[in-house]
Amino acid sequence: MSARRSLLALAVAxxxxxxxxxxxxxxxxxxxxxxxxxxxxxxxxxxxxxSDLGEISxxxxxxxxxxxxxxxxxxxxxxxxxxxxxxxxxxxxxALALVLGLITLRTREFAFSLVTYAAAIVCMNVAxxxxxxxxxxxxxxxxxxxxxxxxxxxxxxxSFEFWPYAYALLLLTIYFVYRFRRSSLGQAAxxxxxxPRLATMCGLDGNRVRxxxxxxxxxxxxxxxxxxxxxxxxxxxxxxxTYFLVLMLTSVxxxxxxxxxxxxxxxxxxxxxxxxxxxxxxxxxxxxxxxLVAALCYSPRGLAALWPRRRLAGAEKESA
Amino acid sequence: xxxxxxVENLRVAYGASAAVAVDHLVVEPGTxxxxxxxxxxxxxxxxxxxxxxxxxxxxxxxxxxMDGEEITGRPAHQLVKRGLQLVPEGRGVFMGLxxxxxxxxxxxxxxxxxxxxxxxxxxxxxxxxLRERRTMAGGSLSGGERQMLAVGRALRMAPKALLLDExxxxxxxxxxxxxxxxxxxxxxxxxxxxxxxxxxRAAMQVTDVVHLLERGRLIASGPVEEMRDDPRIVEAxxxxxxx
Amino acid sequence: MNLLQQIVNGxxxxxxxxxxxxxxxxxxxxxxxxxxxxxxxxxxxxxxAWWFMRMTGLPYPVAVLAAILVGALIGAIMQRLxxxxxxxxxxxxxxxxxxxxxxxxxGAAGLTFGARPQTLTSPFQSLTLHFGPVWxxxxxxxxxxxxxxxFVALRLLLNATKFGTxxxxxxxxxxxxxxxxxxxxxxYMGIFAFEGAAVAFAATLVAPRTPILTSMGFDQVVTxxxxxxLGGIGSVGGSYVAGVCLGLFTALFGALVSPAYTxxxxxxxxxxxxxxxxxxxxxxxxxxx
Numbered sequence: 001m002s003a004r005r006s007l008l009a010l011a012v013a014x015x016x017x018x019x020x021x022x023x024x025x026x027x028x029x030x031x032x033x034x035x036x037x038x039x040x041x042x043x044x045x046x047x048x049x050x051s052d053l054g055e056i057s058x059x060x061x062x063x064x065x066x067x068x069x070x071x072x073x074x075x076x077x078x079x080x081x082x083x084x085x086x087x088x089x090x091x092x093x094x095a096l097a098l099v100l101g102l103i104t105l106r107t108r109e110f111a112f113s114l115v116t117y118a119a120a121i122v123c124m125n126v127a128x129x130x131x132x133x134x135x136x137x138x139x140x141x142x143x144x145x146x147x148x149x150x151x152x153x154x155x156x157x158x159s160f161e162f163w164p165y166a167y168a169l170l171l172l173t174i175y176f177v178y179r180f181r182r183s184s185l186g187q188a189a190x191x192x193x194x195x196p197r198l199a200t201m202c203g204l205d206g207n208r209v210r211x212x213x214x215x216x217x218x219x220x221x222x223x224x225x226x227x228x229x230x231x232x233x234x235x236x237x238x239x240x241x242t243y244f245l246v247l248m249l250t251s252v253x254x255x256x257x258x259x260x261x262x263x264x265x266x267x268x269x270x271x272x273x274x275x276x277x278x279x280x281x282x283x284x285x286x287x288x289x290x291x292l293v294a295a296l297c298y299s300p301r302g303l304a305a306l307w308p309r310r311r312l313a314g315a316e317k318e319s320a
Numbered sequence: 321x322x323x324x325x326x327v328e329n330l331r332v333a334y335g336a337s338a339a340v341a342v343d344h345l346v347v348e349p350g351t352x353x354x355x356x357x358x359x360x361x362x363x364x365x366x367x368x369x370x371x372x373x374x375x376x377x378x379x380x381x382x383x384x385x386m387d388g389e390e391i392t393g394r395p396a397h398q399l400v401k402r403g404l405q406l407v408p409e410g411r412g413v414f415m416g417l418x419x420x421x422x423x424x425x426x427x428x429x430x431x432x433x434x435x436x437x438x439x440x441x442x443x444x445x446x447x448x449x450l451r452e453r454r455t456m457a458g459g460s461l462s463g464g465e466r467q468m469l470a471v472g473r474a475l476r477m478a479p480k481a482l483l484l485d486e487x488x489x490x491x492x493x494x495x496x497x498x499x500x501x502x503x504x505x506x507x508x509x510x511x512x513x514x515x516x517x518x519x520x521r522a523a524m525q526v527t528d529v530v531h532l533l534e535r536g537r538l539i540a541s542g543p544v545e546e547m548r549d550d551p552r553i554v555e556a557x558x559x560x561x562x563x
Numbered sequence: 564m565n566l567l568q569q570i571v572n573g574x575x576x577x578x579x580x581x582x583x584x585x586x587x588x589x590x591x592x593x594x595x596x597x598x599x600x601x602x603x604x605x606x607x608x609x610x611x612a613w614w615f616m617r618m619t620g621l622p623y624p625v626a627v628l629a630a631i632l633v634g635a636l637i638g639a640i641m642q643r644l645x646x647x648x649x650x651x652x653x654x655x656x657x658x659x660x661x662x663x664x665x666x667x668x669x670g671a672a673g674l675t676f677g678a679r680p681q682t683l684t685s686p687f688q689s690l691t692l693h694f695g696p697v698w699x700x701x702x703x704x705x706x707x708x709x710x711x712x713x714f715v716a717l718r719l720l721l722n723a724t725k726f727g728t729x730x731x732x733x734x735x736x737x738x739x740x741x742x743x744x745x746x747x748x749x750x751y752m753g754i755f756a757f758e759g760a761a762v763a764f765a766a767t768l769v770a771p772r773t774p775i776l777t778s779m780g781f782d783q784v785v786t787x788x789x790x791x792x793l794g795g796i797g798s799v800g801g802s803y804v805a806g807v808c809l810g811l812f813t814a815l816f817g818a819l820v821s822p823a824y825t826x827x828x829x830x831x832x833x834x835x836x837x838x839x840x841x842x843x844x845x846x847x848x849x850x851x852x
Binding site: 056058103107110113114115117118119121122124125126129242243245246249250253280281282283284285286287288289290291292293296297 | 595597599644647656658659660662663664665666667668669670671672673674678777781782784785788789823824826827830833834837838
């Protein structure tokens with residue numbers, strides 16, 4: 001990235017930090033933006049599998065939930081601090097991703113999607129019935145976030161206090177995805193996606209690449225879950241709801257696959273509707289579903305494709 | 321019962337690449353016209369575009385007329401009902417269906433009077449091997465038998481005009497001449513046929529008219545007696561030969 | 564534990580699984596489409612029947628009919644929506660659209676029918692029959708009989724009628740089917756309507772057993788998926804056998820191990836089958852057998 005672009009990105013990032021204050025600074029604004037940041041981060045996990053690898057994983061709700069549950073269990077049941085909870089969230093999601101990745105190693109397309117979908121449902125089933133995971137009541141009483149290291153106090157209990165952490169998570173995630181797409185694994189994923197046979201002839205093992213990408217994507221969503229557990233102070237089986245799944249999918253697809261800021265924009269759009277123009281839980285579901293259907297039926301390449309001239313980061317994947 | 325086919329200013333493109341650009345081509349009623357040319361000349365694209373059928377998504381511009389009536393852009397299944405039949409290259413039968421089931425769909429009753437309908441018996445008369453293999457699945461027939469079945473299927477729809485795309489591919493030589501002779505017989509009974517063939521020699525034994533296609537363009541047309549000595553045909557013959 | 568009773572339970576549940584899965588089998592086998600809205604369509608079938616009985620006071624059988632009609636309509640609407648996408652052949656988008664469609668159904672159901680659990684009352688649910696050590700309800704008998712009738716009728720339809728032949732043609736080669744003079748959009752419409760009608764019918768027969776919620780339907784997706792994969796994709800007879808076997812598995816697992824984790828156990832079973840027979844997920848050449 002050129003120096004000018006980097007400077008611009010930095011400026012935007014700084015301005016972004018002040019966004020809630022610019023928008024009025026109310027609790028609703030803070031809550032909404034925190035949730036947008038967290039859910040965007042969750043969506044980026046799905047994004048690299050969907051846009052880069054070209055497979056529709058429907059298991060990322062499970063990774064998100066795994067991160068949240070791991071964080072909650074470690075913080076509430078074992079009294080661990082937020083750093084340990086973070087590590088636990090990532091490890092747990094990696095373990096789940098490894099199992100799922102091995103199961104789906106040879107499956108493609110609809111079979112892959114189906115198995116990941118079924119896996120998520122099974123996870124929900126297990127979480128509702130296993131007392132260790134709180135059963136249908138979930139786990140309450142997650143303590144305020146405390147990432148303090150030594151003398152530096154880093155805590156968050158109220159919505160506006162969460163903003164810096166959520167924002168940091170978002171920026172880190174976006175940066176990670178940006179680097180990932182330029183890494184050898186990211187390039188390999190694209191090659192396997194576009195032309196598996198050619199990729200094999202270039203020495204890439206399609207299955208291993210898929211597994212690696214899957215493993216890389218899981219902790220991203222899990223981290224979002226980790227923060228969400230603290231922000232909401234409660235984890236329950238509602239985290240497995242297909243609402244999150246459809247939210248992730250829609251936000252990744254609606255702007256256009258492969259756009260770096262796509263998931264962020266998509267999530268912002270959808271969560272804003274839920275926060276500022278909510279039609280009730282069921283009404284929002286309906287709207288979300290309708291948006292997804294409409295987006296795919298009328299603009300399958302994403303809204304960005306409707307723009308006459310696009311010069312957006314990651315546009316080289318337009319021909320996908 | 322035989323139709324006149326006419327193509328005018330036909331332009332067919334796949335994505336960004338133009339595949340066919342034919343200004344004018346006519347197949348007179350009751351004649352057999354052969355379209356020949358090297359691999360990739362656009363022969364399949366041409367006949368597929370006439371029938372408005374494809375396994376891909378080509379963009380078609382221009383006019384296709386049958387008996388003076390414009391049929392461009394009409395859905396393929398409607399053209400079939402109007403009497404335009406295509407036997408495509410490659411898979412032309414349903415592997416999972418028996419021979420009988422493949423032949424079951426007949427032309428709708430009340431089709432234009434004068435369209436020659438072919439009953440099961442008529443098809444079995446033309447292709448006795450199919451009668452023996454009535455209850456076998458399409459997938460268990462030999463290549464030659466499948467081609468016969470594909471043509472038989474087309475005949476069952478009572479065509480006024482029949483388009484054949486490379487019927488001889490993968491067939492043993494005696495099958496090829498048998499098939500082409502059968503087609504000649506159909507033409508002699510009044511059917512209009514446009515035949516795409518890479519096997520130029522075999523085609524020229526039965527055809528009335530030859531059209532030479534090169535890189536999507538019609539570069540020569542004429543009665544078979546004249547075209548036989550055309551150096552470009554000889555070139556195509558040497559270049560094409562057997563698929 | 565009454566083993567015989569569990570076996571009877573298993574057979575009954577198995578028929579339920581098979582009936583819930585039959586529409587999906589057809590859709591996947593003939594149209595290569597995974598319908599992620601299947602669970603919500605099941606839910607809607609149950610709720611339409613419930614609502615119909617409450618609103619009109621008409622008896623259960625009429626409500627079943629109403630649910631079937633609404634189900635077929637929903638299937639038809641889905642087909643229209645997906646037509647545009649089928650033309651561009653983007654199978655991935657097709658799947659996600661069904662997911663979105665399911666969300667729309669869930670939201671609409673919640674708004675229309677509310678969030679509280681309801682009961683779909685069938686007069687046959689309370690009529691029990693005893694044969695020595697085993698017992699079951701008349702509803703169960705109806706379920707089993709109806710399932711068998713549907714499967715037999717479907718088999719006949721596919722192999723002995725013109726429409727059935729058209730479905731098999733479309734399943735094998737949609738493009739070639741057009742050359743046979745068949746309007747494939749109509750065939751797809753029939754397939755989609757069948758999926759909608761079948762899953763709604765299954766719901767009305769099975770739902771009286773437990774309370775119904777607008778958030779339900781997900782377990783049905785898993786069981787349907789397992790049934791279809793175990794039975795061979797697109798295989799009608801296979802789905803029946805797989806359904807009944809899965810029912811027996813569920814009943815025995817529930818009785819011997821734990822009733823709460825049956826969905827998880829099914830999934831493990833599926834994974835095991837997939838690991839042992841990776842070709843199981845390929846579209847079966849035995850469509851409609």
